[in-house]
Amino acid sequence: MTKKSGPAGWQEITTGCVVLRSGSASEYHTGTWRSQRPVWNDQKCIKCGICYIFCPEGCVSQTEDGYFKANLDYCKGCGICAHECWPRAIAMVEEG
Amino acid sequence: MAKRVGMEVALAVAEAVGQCNIDMAAVYPITPQSHIGEHLSDLVADGKIDAEFVTVESEHSAISAIIGASGTGARVYTATSSQGLMLMHEILPIASAMRLPLVMGIANRAVSGPLNILNDHSDIMPQRDSGWISIFVENGQEAIDVSIQAFKIAEHKDVNLPVCVNIDGFQLTHMVEPVEFPDQELVDKFLPPRVPFASLHPSNPVTMGAFAMSDYFTEILKAKDEALKNSKKTILAVWDEWAKMFGRTYKPVETYKADGAEILLLTMGSMGETAEIAIDELRAKGMAVGLVKLRLWRPFPFAEIKEVLKKAKKVLVTDRAVSFGGPGGPVCGEIKAALYNEAERPAIYSYIIGLGGRDVTVGDFTSMIDKVNREEVNTDTYEFLGVRE
Numbered sequence: 001m002t003k004k005s006g007p008a009g010w011q012e013i014t015t016g017c018v019v020l021r022s023g024s025a026s027e028y029h030t031g032t033w034r035s036q037r038p039v040w041n042d043q044k045c046i047k048c049g050i051c052y053i054f055c056p057e058g059c060v061s062q063t064e065d066g067y068f069k070a071n072l073d074y075c076k077g078c079g080i081c082a083h084e085c086w087p088r089a090i091a092m093v094e095e096g
Numbered sequence: 097m098a099k100r101v102g103m104e105v106a107l108a109v110a111e112a113v114g115q116c117n118i119d120m121a122a123v124y125p126i127t128p129q130s131h132i133g134e135h136l137s138d139l140v141a142d143g144k145i146d147a148e149f150v151t152v153e154s155e156h157s158a159i160s161a162i163i164g165a166s167g168t169g170a171r172v173y174t175a176t177s178s179q180g181l182m183l184m185h186e187i188l189p190i191a192s193a194m195r196l197p198l199v200m201g202i203a204n205r206a207v208s209g210p211l212n213i214l215n216d217h218s219d220i221m222p223q224r225d226s227g228w229i230s231i232f233v234e235n236g237q238e239a240i241d242v243s244i245q246a247f248k249i250a251e252h253k254d255v256n257l258p259v260c261v262n263i264d265g266f267q268l269t270h271m272v273e274p275v276e277f278p279d280q281e282l283v284d285k286f287l288p289p290r291v292p293f294a295s296l297h298p299s300n301p302v303t304m305g306a307f308a309m310s311d312y313f314t315e316i317l318k319a320k321d322e323a324l325k326n327s328k329k330t331i332l333a334v335w336d337e338w339a340k341m342f343g344r345t346y347k348p349v350e351t352y353k354a355d356g357a358e359i360l361l362l363t364m365g366s367m368g369e370t371a372e373i374a375i376d377e378l379r380a381k382g383m384a385v386g387l388v389k390l391r392l393w394r395p396f397p398f399a400e401i402k403e404v405l406k407k408a409k410k411v412l413v414t415d416r417a418v419s420f421g422g423p424g425g426p427v428c429g430e431i432k433a434a435l436y437n438e439a440e441r442p443a444i445y446s447y448i449i450g451l452g453g454r455d456v457t458v459g460d461f462t463s464m465i466d467k468v469n470r471e472e473v474n475t476d477t478y479e480f481l482g483v484r485e
Contacts, residue, residue: 010315010322015256016195017316018294019303 030057034077036092042067044089051081051090098342100276105236106131106269108277109175109201109261112240114139115283116247119170122150122161127213128265129177129203136173155180159187159198166196167304169295171247175201177265178219182207185223191258192227193320194305197250197290198258200228201243204365205265206452214453215265217365217416220393221426227320229259229327230393234368236273239263241344244283248334251290255327262393264366266453278342286341328395348397349404350389353379357386359465360408360442364390364427367414367449367456374461385465390427398434405435408442412468414449415478424448424478446478456481 007013014020038051051068052060059074060081070081082090103111110132113121121140123133140149148165152158155176162172176184181202191198206212207219220230229249233239239261246259263269278286294302308316328348335346352372354360363371368389378385388404388411390397405411415425423429428446435441445468450456460481467473 006312007315010318013312013316013319015293015323016304017193017306017308017319018195019306020294022301022303024303 029073031073031075034075035095036077037095038070038081038090039093040068041089044087046087050084054080054084098276098278102272102274104272105239107135108236108275109239109243110135112243113173114145115280116244116287118147118173120148120165121173122152122158123175124152124155124158126177126180128205128269129175132175132201155183159184162198163191163196166198167296169292171290173199177203178205178207181219188223188226188228195256197256199246199250200260202260202262203265203269204262212452215267216451220262221417227324229257232262232365232391232393234366236275240275245334245338248287249331252330255330256293257323257327267366282341324395348392349400350391351404352387354386354388354404356384358384358409359469360386360388360405360411361465362388362390362411362413370458371461374458377462378465401434405442406438406440410468411442412445412464414447416450418448443475445473445475447481448478449481
């Protein structure tokens with residue numbers, strides 16, 4: 001699991017569990033859930049961006065040269081990008 | 097001077113809520129609650145109070161809408177009954193977990209099936225563990241007073257929890273009773289504007305109702321339990337302040353002729369007044385009987401109930417709902433649990449009464465007490481009063 005800096009005991013829980021700091025969800029690295037990761041083959045990629053559109057985590061981004069990559073801090077390895085990629089440029093590779 | 101009028105209790109509740117400087121209400125009509133929502137809607141439409149009245153499409157939406165509004169820091173109200181409360185059920189524990197100070201009037205009514213619109217407590221009992229403060233009232237005046245007090249309790253900085261006010265459907269909601277409305281000036285003094293601990297605003301974003309997994313879930317629920325238990329201090333302080341300002345006293349456990357009583361009858365809600373007459377009759381005949389009225393259902397007043405009940409020889413607990421296949425009456429089950437660790441404790445008898453609006457008369461109360469006195473009923477079971485064999 002990602003190391004988190006949350007309340008230690010129940011007495012430190014904020015009233016109503018309200019998170020008083022905005023944007024803190026980005027500190028939760030859901031990438032630790034992943035068992036497979038997407039690997040792009042830029043030889044096959046036609047830069048259509050369908051992986052970017054379909055990624056439910058919003059963690060796929062376009063690089064300066066127009067190809068795509070996933071932010072592995074947040075990619076859960078769901079494989080939707082690989083499933084949708086019709087030139088079959090994305091392979092799901094076992095972690096570890 | 098406080099205004100004394102004769103008024104239908106449901107309308108009086110709406111008038112009382114109208115005195116509380118609410119910002120928003122969302123109510124969906126359901127018998128026997130509808131008159132509360134209708135009258136509150138009138139007050140808004142006629143410009144008598146400055147609030148938004150949201151006409152929602154269901155009770156699920158009503159409770160969800162007031163949660164959202166409460167999150168922005170608004171003072172909010174809803175009211176419902178029976179199936180409407182059951183439809184809200186999913187949202188109730190979310191409101192208390194988010195520590196949002198909502199106030200809800202419940203015109204208690206039997207839950208289907210079979211379909212029945214009349215009074216019992218089978219709608220509130222399934223909501224028992226939702227983390228709400230739950231208070232029962234006995235007459236029109238109490239319905240007014242507690243509806244106003246509920247905002248102060250709910251919004252107190254040490255509480256921040258939703259409060260429901262249980263008002264027996266028809267038996268109370270549809271009675272025309274002499275009631276006294278407190279002066280607006282005094283209500284304003286008693287109930288200053290809400291100061292939220294956090295609120296939803298674009299200039300200072302916060303997250304309410306966030307996700308929590310097993311690593312924090314236990315701590316969060318422990319914090320909620322402590323908050324509800326701790327709310328009793330504030331409830332007592334608010335009732336103390338009310339007594340000083342308005343002269344009417346409220347206690348978690350009320351008693352009537354309970355001093356020196358060997359048999360105590362326990363009721364919740366509007367039947368307390370009928371039970372008082374039964375106690376008077378039996379006292380006149382020389383029987384050492386008394387009445388205990390449980391006003392505060394959650395947080396459960398363990399200390400107060402033990403103090404009152406432990407001196408009696410026998411306690412007759414009446415329930416207006418059934419925990420099917422369980423201990424019989426949910427109230428009786430809790431009373432037994434509260435007394436289990438006492439060295440000296442009374443024998444406890446359980447009666448289920450007044451289901452689906454079935455009348456419970458003075459004679460019914462005296463005959464129940466008489467049976468308990470003669471030990472014609474057992475402590476290890478429960479009776480359905482007057483059930484036809």
